[in-house]
Amino acid sequence: MPSASTAAAVADTPQRLRGKAAVQQYIGKKMSGAEIFLHALEAEDARVVFGHPGGAVIHVYDEMARVQPNFKHVLVRHEQGGTHAAEGYAKATGEVGTVLVTSGPGATNTVTGIADAFMDSVPIVVFTGQVPLPLIGNDAFQETDTLGVTRSITKHNYLVRAPEDIPRIVHEAYHLARTGRPGPVVVDLPKDVLMAEGVFRFNEAIRMRGYSVPHECDEVRLRRAVRMIESSQRPLLYVGGGVINANACEALTEFARHMNIPVTTSLHGLGAFPEDDPLSLGMLGMHGMWWANQAVQHADLIIAVGARFDDRVTGMVDRWAPHAAIIHIEIDKSCISKNIYADLAFNADARAVLEELRPLVRPRKVKRWLNKIRDWRKECPLSYADDGELRPQFVLERLRAKTGGNAVAITDVGQNQMWAAQYLKFTQPRSHITSGGLGTMGFSLPAALGAGLGLRAYGIDKTVISINGDGGFMMNAQELAVAAAHGVPLKVVIMNNNFLGMVRQWQELFHENRFSHTDLTDTNPDFVQLARASRCAAFRAERPDQVEDVIDQAWAVDDRPAVMEFRVVKEEMVFPMVPAGKSSDEMITSRHAPETFV
């Protein structure tokens, strides 16, 4: 039998204290489940709730009008937009995002966002209405088995059965979402539980005997790591989003500079290590830098931190990093030795391990290795044609120049996402937000809305740029009006090539130019008109010489979103590229060199 359950202490962050203070006055009072729920959210210091009302949660909305809780409710126009907005909020601020929707279709519409948050370790809590408990299972109006539907895409999910349970379950849900490897938690709220009366009680201690945050970082492991690092000739740090989640970017940067180890990052790791540092190799993987992949294939030691060896990183697993021993620092044990065997693993918080390890290791003398990487860098640099046509890479370079990197870029999925990853040169954590694992088109705009409102709620003044293709933009374009309504001055970029560009690229490279159902010319709206109809400012550039002007005009708008449509060349492709399932040795570097580049 396991030992008696232990209560996890909850750190007294300013947010925590603010939450506690907000609900003191309600403790011990009798009220409806719906009101208990609102105060439970206040106790978690949820500052923005992205929601959409409906029958099953109507009492929550009713109490919201009556009680006036201290958080801001943002009415999104589609529940999927709500979940992505919560993700953007969470990723930009590092706090838990909150969603409130009704039962049935309200709940099922959140599924894509929940799955996205699960893949990308984003802390969000999604509250779904449910039909009254006695009706569950009867195919009642707007009934869906939300627990069943979300079981395999959540870190955990709950069905609440009594109003008194609400504060405990809400507290556990936020704790689960935030700690360890972050992720989405769903709480299903039956209508009768929200209507019933109960006493508001709030206990801060968390008692979950099946859940704890691991810390496997002992003397033996540390000594072994030191030996492995000190005996390596060609070490490499491979950094993922876990470093940002663990607030370990500073520790990582010190670690890398102290030891003189070059750093490559996954898509989600962008921003964890400044790309203007000479040790930075930028992104690795399918559309990563050629030199970064070369470094992987030649390294004799890879220290993976907060990364999960996704197939977009490794390509063919059997051929990835064939000479490298692996040290894996990772909070989620199931990610260790899942795709690539780890010779040494720290199942622990990244910051703690990096900070413990750094003073133990002497700086590495790896001049030859760094020179080798410098040569690779010269051999195959990023490039695009400078021929008077408007190309997306040029637009991104101009955007980078405008912001100096001091902005949050939220990208959609596809070519726009990969070009942004290659050209925006991120230097700050939480300055790059994207849908990586699930690859959800339509992510960027609602996530930017959430990020903008989140930064505002925490008093952080940063420009939020939403970067889209014309395909993905249309998938959640309804949230544009929401951003306008709340006066969020998003800078919305649409790279319009009138194509589903990434699919088009694969069709050209691997499917003999059969552009099956990827041409959007006939179905795309006039984006400038669409934006203006949604109460946004809108501008368009068709030639490179108009780009600067459009960007300046957009940046001058400060009370609503500014949409910039760039009519870019449709044939442009993202290079270099490791074709799916191929080895990282086999990068295609241009349209004209489809043969293996070794």
Next chain:
Amino acid sequence: MNQDTLTLTPQQLIRKRAAGEPVEPGAPPQIHQRIINVLLENSMGALIRVVNMFSARGFNLDSVAVGVTDDPTISRLCIVTSGNERVISQILRQLNRLVDTIQVDDVTGADFVERELCIIKVRCRGAKRAEVLQVNEIFRGRVVDVTPDVLALEIVGPTRKVDAFVNLMRPHGIDEIARSGRVAMQRAPQPEHGPEHD
């Protein structure tokens, strides 16, 4: 573009061995059957989370036996599964990752007692009946139901014993069979685990 075994780097060999993947060309995959005990919150939906995880991640689930423990808030699962080293280690870690799992033990390597219960209806009359009852006696089975044509027998033991009994009954004509799936428990205090999956 496939590399053959001869050109594998030392590091690639280490990875293949650790995963339990065959290193020599043509060698059979190293698939082992494992018995995993799980202590689980005895709450609505906890069991389905475990079973769902197996199906969602494509793991084998040969049998599951579940029942409440002496603590009514905890139930105990005995899972029989199979796979190579990499797969088994993933199964254990994914089980541990579930919030409702309190403890996960791979008992396969340890000294454990294992039992399965089987109720079997055998068609037999006359002299045949004496023969069936004799075998039942040898296996220390119990007769739980009798009709002129059918004997229902209950047999308890390790899976191999139950298998053997079922095979002996087969020629007589099995009407119906119900097996509980395995349950297992370690004998001694729990020994230290190896480094693979702790």
